[in-house]
Amino acid sequence: MVEQAPAWAAPLALGLLLALCVAAATFDAALAAGRGLAGALRVPWQEAARLVVQQRRTTVANDPLLWRTGGVSLLVVAALMVAVVPWGDWTLLDSAVGVVWFNAMDVLLWAAVWITGWGANSAWPLVGAHRFLAQALSYELLLMFALISPALGAGSLRLADVQAEQAGLWFVVTMPVAFVVFCVCVLAFSLWGPFAAPIGADLGGGVLAESSGVDRLLVLLGRYALLVAGAAFAVPLFLGGGEGPLLPAVLWSVVKTVLVLGLLVACRRRFALLRPERFAELAWVVGIPLVLLQILVVSLLVLGRS
Amino acid sequence: MSLELLLVLASALFCIGIYGALSQQSIVMVMMGLELMLNGVLVAGAAFWAYVSPSRPDGQVLVLVVITAMTVEMAMGFAVVTAIFRARDADLTDQAADLSG
Amino acid sequence: MALTERLVRFAAGRPHLLLVECPGGTPARLAAERHARARGWPRADGPADADVLAVCGAPSTELAAAVELTWDAVAGPRSRISLRGGEDVPDALERAVAALRDVPAQRLDAAGRTPPDAGGDTGAAEMDHGDMNMDDPPGDMDHAEMGHGDMDMDMDLPGGLAMADRAPDRDGLRLDILHLQLGPFLPAWPAGLVVDVTLQGDVVQEAYAYGWAASTASSWWDDAAGPPGRRAAAHLDSAARLLQLAGWSAAAYTARTLRDSVLDDASTPGTAAQVARLGAKVRRSRSLRWGLRDLGALPAERAVQLGISGPAQRADGDVHDRLLQWLTEAWAALNGAAGRGGTRGEQVGGRTASQALIAAIPRLVIGQELAGARLIIASLDPDLADRDVADTIAKPAVAQHG
Amino acid sequence: MVVDALFWLLALTAVASGFAVFRVSSMARATFALAVSFVAVGAVMLLLDLDYLGLITVLMMVMEMSIMAVFMIMYMMNPGGLMPMSMYHNKAGAMTVAVGSFVVLAAGALLVPWPEREGVAPADITLQLGEGIMGSKMLVMLTISPVLFATIVGSLVLAAPRGRYDRFGDDLDQPASDPVPGGLGR
Structure with a gap:
């Protein structure tokens, strides 16, 4: 029932991605200054204008090929993630292994962020x-x-099937741990909030410490785009996709994405930086056993149903 | 795209890997050569599955095993490099030639 | 192009401000932070992120050179202002915006700059590689004796960089080391402090801490003639800087706002309650505790041995404890507690409190990771705007090998 | 047609970046040239409808190359390739062997009468793989798992500088003395 969208929908999806980026940046600015939405409306545009006209810095003996490639690829990765997301009944790329696709794109970020810093x-x-x-x-x-x-719950790696399986009972109910862990991981690969250590103030900006102008703009935009991609992905995975009363399914997908996105953006103000050397032990000693238990529960549910 | 073309691609990757593994001095670079050789094997495995026996899973399993082998090779390789480096402060094959006759 | 011009003017409405504080520039910095906050200007993480460079206080000769290096690292359109006291700040900020909007002048400025590859070391003083190993004698390279087949050795790398030296690390490997100078200007960094570190990976192996000569008479925070809430404000300022580094900008924002309202009128009844609320919020934050616990532990008896008094000694613990101690003492000061000594402590054995803190830095940061070292230094927060400090710690005084 | 064009593009990318690994002077570039070669091969697998394996190749190899970059920076002198130097031995001999084996292999690829395709791919190719490794090829996977476990243990033993007695002292119940404590305060 999820259909391949026509080719002209691709620029539309890209536009939606960018619009949600602007919305996220506006929301963040509104939270930052505490001066309300009206004062924040200009902020993302001012910031973008500022970085567009700013000179690009160069450093001694830098590696321009890797540096610039890394900066662009955050945005590219986010766009590729969004490509497999079903928006209601439409998807740009109906991959049979959409879940793995998302994971593979996320791993590309390892290389992207590293070469930006290098x-x-x-x-x-x-x-x-x-x-x-x-x-x-x-x-x-x-x-x-x-x-x-x-x-596992849906018995399929195709996002359309995962989404369809949730008619009536959203996966967020049966797998709350997985949902929370997924959101944490989205924050982590978007370098957002408690996971902003690679670009943290304690490193004078970290990966971004020498970037200015368009280079910085692309990385900052890429971060928002990754947040949007993560939020959009959570909807078919855990929140029933386009399911909802009254509104068309596409709109429900967008509305749910916006809600998850707002939640993710707000995390930035709530938490201090989780330093990676501390997070490692937390993730492996507490996190992994918890998700494994979650998978056990899901497996038992699937067995009980069949 | 045909079986022959895919196999030529596989041989090209494999032979570049041979060149790297034989010509490089640094152990890490030699490992990159080995990885490239296995990269060729991946292509060959996928090609045989698609053009010879797509109805059986053997080709796919082969590819999966090769990917596993690559990670194992890499993990052990780095561990050995670390151990050699700690013991002798060396990361070059010429300095770790204990087995050479 | 008209479009560029319009974008430049539009963007100049919200420039990023990089505050560079020289010892003695505290009132100027406080005023600049206050006015920037009122205008909604964000703070820059470093020169690459900055549009306006505000030099607070009067730089000494050495600091003036460092200011020039920082200025070189700011990408155009850029403008630079010099703030001496608190009064001229609004005018200066207006001037900065006007300079940013002056497109012809910015073009001229951009045309006159040389790219770094041509001019050698033009990076920022505090974050560049120009200081990699410059003082090591050439030929002292372990690689040269290693017999690398047909490798040709060429001592000079492009850009005037030198090749990294090597040294044993804590894992028993001999790896490349990097000499890096932290300071004198970094965001949330004690003004005028310089810490020379030797890094392996991002682990600090050696550290030397010293101050660059200041030009003022005494610390603004400890000036007895100041308004009554100054002690509380000093602790809130230190706490805000540490919170900023710990990545909790919302709490840092609150702490700075409270600091400014304390300086305005310390007797406002609500302020002490707000400080208490901030303290409770910081104490409750689990992510903050995860990040700061067990970092830079300084038990009270050890602190006494090192001549440290004041909050750092009374906290009797790690970075997290020192942060909470500041907030507790700020609250106590607002409730009329007199407090002993200056904001950083008392003079012990001929050394001022800040001198003792600076001397303790190498002991605490060696073996820590770079970001952890910055948090530890921020949790000690020595105040270099003291003539005694500046005179006695003007050159590398503390050396310790890890 | 489009598939053919894509194949040629990806094949040339894979070979060219594979060769670049041993040609560029910067270790970071060499590492990520290899990563590009793997990504191109992964994409070729996608062209062959091997969606899962293609993506897994990309996932595993990019991850591996990123970790490899760290080791490169650690152990190689001059990792940035800022200083002109070459680190070869017996370059000519290696080239001869490589070209020779390519000629033999490519001739084999083109001249051997390969068998005709038998059967067709199932509708769900990933399911075929899953049923393969959980069914007829179960033994292979059962063999691989102890190998993986042995790798984890072996590489840790080789690489770790300190055992648990170094960390905990004689009494293994007390908290570890690590240079950088973990997040749980154990």
Whole structure:
């Protein structure tokens, strides 16, 4: 019942991705200053204008090829993630292994962030890049298991099937741990909130310490795009996709995405930085057993049903 | 795209891997050569599955096993490099030639 | 192009402000932070993120050179202001915006700059590689004796960089080391402090802490003639900077706001309650405790041995404890507790409190990771705007090998 | 037609970036050239409808290359390739062997009469793999799991500088003395 969208929907989806990025940035600005939405409306645009006209910095003996590639690829990865998301009854790319697709795209970020930090040939960005790898080693297995849970519940790696399986009972009810872990992992690969250590203030900006102008804009936009992609992915995985009363399914998908996105964005103000060397132990000693238990519960439910 | 073309691609990757494994001095670079050789094997395995016996899972399982082998090779390789580096401060094959006759 | 011009003007409405504080520039920094907050200007993480460079206080000769390096690292359109006291700040910020909007002048500025590859080391003083190993004699390279087949050795790398030296690390490996100078200007960093570190990976192996000469008479925070809430404000300021580094910008924002209202009028009844609420919120935060616990532990008896008094000694614990101690003492000060000594402590054995804190830095940061070292230094927060401090710690005084 | 064009593009990318691994001077570039080669091969597998295996290849290999980059930076002198130098031995001999084996292998690929395709791919190719490894090829997977476990143990033993007595002292119940404590305060 989920159909392949026509080709002209691709720019539409990209536009939706960018619009949600702007919405997320506006919401974040509104939370930051505490001066309400009206004061925040201009902020993302001012910020973008500022970075567009700003000079791009170069450093001594940098590696422009890797540096620039890394900066762009965050946005590219986010777009590729969104491509397999079913929006209501439509999807751009109906992959039979959409869940694995998401995971593979997420791993591309390991390389993307690392080469961004490496390319500047400076100590702070490189430390930030290594910090991201440490963080990635901690969250990646959690993310894999969190992704497996809904796939196991639906008996399929295709997102359309996962979404269809939830008619009546959303997976967030039966697999709350997996949902929370998934959201944490989205924050982690988006370098957002408690997981912003690779670009943290304690490293003077980390990976971004030497970037300015368009280079910085692309990375910052890429972060928002990754948050949007993660939020959009949570909807078919855990929140029943386009299911909902009155509104058409596409709109329900968008509304749910916006809600998850708002939740993720708000996390930034709530928590202090979770430093990667501390997060590692937390993720492996507490997190992984928890998601494994969740998978056990899901397996038992699936067995009991059949 | 045909079986022959895929196999030529596989041989090209495999032979570049041979070149790297034979010519490089650094152990890490030699490992990259080995990885590239296995990359060729991946292509060959996938090609045989698609063009010879798609109805059986053997080709797919072969690819999966090769990917596993690559990770095992890499993990052990890095561990050995670390151990050698700690013991002798060396990361070059010429300095770890104990087995050479 | 008209479009560029319009974008520049539009963007200039919300420039990112990089505050560079020289010892003695505290009132200027406080005023700049206050006005920037009122205008909704964000703070820059570093020179790459900045549009306006505000130099607070009067830089010494060495600091002036460091200011120039930082200025070189700011990407255009850029403007620079110099703040000496608190009064001229609004005008100066207006001037900065006007300079950012002056497109022809910005074009001229951009045309006059040389790219870093041509000019050698033009990066920021605090975050660049130009200081990699410059003082090591050439030829002291372990690689040269290793017999690397047909490798040709060429000592000079492009851009005037030197090749990294090597040293044993804590895992028993001989790996590359990197010399890095932390300070004198970093966000949320004690003004004028410099810590030379030797890094392996991101682990600090050696550290030397010293101050760059200041030009003022005494610390603004400890000035007895100031308003009554100054002690509380000083602790809130230190706490805000540590919270900023710990990645909790919302709490840091609250702490800064409270600091400013304390400085305005310490006797407002609600303020003490708000400080107490902030303290409770910080105490409750589990993510903050996870991040800061067991970092830079300094038991009270050890602190006494090191000549440290004040909150750092009374906290009797790690970075997290010192943060809570500041908030507790700020609240106590607002409730009329007199407090002993200055904001950083008392003079012990001929050394001022800040001197003792600076001397303790190497002991605490060696073996820590770079980001952890920054948190530890922020949790000690020595105040270098003291002539005694500046005179006695003007050159590398503490050396310790890990 | 489109598939053919894509195949040629990906094949050339895989070979060119594979060769670049041993040609570029920067270790970071070498590592990620290898990663590009793997991604291209993964995409070729997608062209062959092997969706799952193609994506797994991308996933595993990009992850592996990112970790490899860290080891590169650790152990190689001059990892940035800023200083001109070459780290080869017996370059000519290696090239001869490589070209020779390519000629033999490629001739074999083109000249051997390969068997005709038998059967058709099932509708769900990933299901075929899953049933394969859980059914007829179960023994293979059963063999692989102890190998993987042995790898984990073996590589840790080789690489870790300190055993548990170094961490805990004689009394294994007390908290570990690690240079950087973990998040749980154990």
